[in-house]
Amino acid sequence: MTSWLDCLLRPALAAFASLAILCSPATAQPRVDAPRWTASWAAAPQGLPQPPAVNGPQPAPPPSFYAQTVRERVYPTISGEQARVRFSNRFGSAPLHIAEASIALGTGGSALSPASLQPLLFGGRREITIAPGADAWSDAVPAEVRAGQAMVISFYLDERTPFGTLHRMPAGATWVAPGNMVGDATMPAAAPLDWNHIVTGLDVMSRGPVRVVVAFGDSITEGVNAFGPVLGRYPDRLAERLRDASPGAPVVSVLNAGIAGNRLLSEVVGPSGLDRFARDVLAQSGVTHAIVLLGINDIGFETFVGGPGSAGPLTRSVSAQRLIAGLQRVVDMARARGVKVLLGTLLPVKGSGYWSEQNEDIRQAVNRWVRDQHAAIVVVDFDAALRDPRDPQALNPVYDSGDHLHPGDAGNAAMAAAIPSRELLQ
Incomplete structure (x- = not known):
């Protein structure tokens, strides 16, 4: 049964709701200086197997990773104080399990600055499983990203991981080492790779x-x-x-x-x-x-x-x-x-x-x-x-x-x- 008070308030409540919808963040135009994610580095991925090449010999990658850390150096083109990293299983044929990951300033080769080291989390967890054909962004992390200055992204693959999503990089940009070395400043046993694996993007939070x-x-x-x-x-x-x-x-x-x-x-x-x-x-x-x-x-x-x-x-x-x-x-x-x-x-x-x-x-x-x-x-x-x-x-x-x-x-x-x-x- 509708009360007399409901009859009086219903028009006012409807008007207020309409005003709230008009002013809500979902429909309002974003401010120019509003913080937003902006791509600072990216790579276009491809999958295996590789067809016959016409641009010279292609590197012959091993078939999979297992209980290894991959460390990749990327060069952001704009600066930021917060970052997130995109991990991709776009061309993978099996679920991709990342047991742990980190980001830090690069100091040459596969080395990183321990003072800048930050763990990468996924929905508050240190691990994530990415389905075949999918991508996943890490959570936002405070990071001193500077345009033109190398950042290194490390991730540990504890399960056997067939090579699936990759991109060829310039020499001296990707390394692999046995064990979990995500938090290590150096990787003495690291071997260079000719391919960038799994990491396909680095965004920074920007304004203006x-x-x-x-x-x-x-x-x-x-x-x-x-x-x-x-x-x-x-x-x-x-x-x-x-x-x-x-x-x-x-x-x-x-x-x-x-x-x-x-x-x-x-x-x-x-x-x-x-x-x-x-x-x-x-x-x-x-x-x-x-x-x-x-x-x-x-x-x-x-x-x-x-x-x-x-x-x-x-x-x-x-x-x-x-x-x-x-x-x-x-x-x-x-x-x-x-x-x-x-x-x-x-x-x-x-x-x-x-x-x-x-x-x-x-x-x-x-x-x-x-x-x-x-x-x-x-x-x-x-x-x-x-x-x-x-x-x-x-x-x-x-x-x-x-x-x-x-x-x-x-x-x-x-x-x-x-x-x-x-x-x-x-």
Whole structure:
């Protein structure tokens, strides 16, 4: 039975509830200075087994870990006082059990600063089991993260763990040692690995205007044959350049989502670009921009792998029209999420196993289309920046790593310089 008091109060309570919904944090616009998670480092993962490689010999990893500590060095591109780490079992075939994990400042090689050592917890627990196909973030932890300064992440795998989710890293970035050494400052018995395992992201808590730029591509983005140090790849050079931006400019994080051998349209090395763009780019915390440079493997694989005496092409014939349609899909996906796209022209490849007159025609057609998009998106003309003035179908020898396909150290610097920084600060 409804009382007279209920009848009087019901309209007022309804009005108050409506006002509360309008003012609730779930619907209110976030403040610019509100703390939020922002990606500071990330890697684009892939799985085993590896197919035949076209970018040189691939490391042959052992089949599994067992009762071992893995320690990985990463280089954040923006600073923060709190951090969280993403552990991935995206390509695993069995549950992944992490018995213990930690984060600390790196002091060279596999060593860390004991004073900075912090345990990583998962829902308040020191261990976690991650299902196949899933990712898991650690809890927030106080950590002195500084842009360009190495952080080391250690985790102990007490159960037999088949290699599943990994990414190739520059030499001297990953180590494995027997036993639980998560809390040890040094790892005397550590052996180097050529792969980054399981760790795919480092976020920091940030305030104020921040831009998160994801460089999306293949081995040219990943940094194959970049003869400089670990920080010599073009996304690393770009991050360094943007740290020197004018005072008051937004902070810019630059992530490297390159996979050597990756293709836009087909799955050969890692998922296809079309398949992984949403996960490796759009799912990064706070993403605002994407630099897209992908497609040369689609053109070159068939010539390189499917030439005389080979087992034949790995996929169906690739046309400029199909590549253009694929790139347009990537642009459309980014726009739907409010992410600004910087689309790169494909670099010259004459002199490499990728080159043929037919392949050059396809590359030129794709590049013409990219340049024609300047009214709608930002075009980065990597081709014009790195080609040989005397032979525009080839890399400038100054920028060539020697294989006529991948830029060397100077070429990576030239690629970073070709990107209009003003477009990343808007």
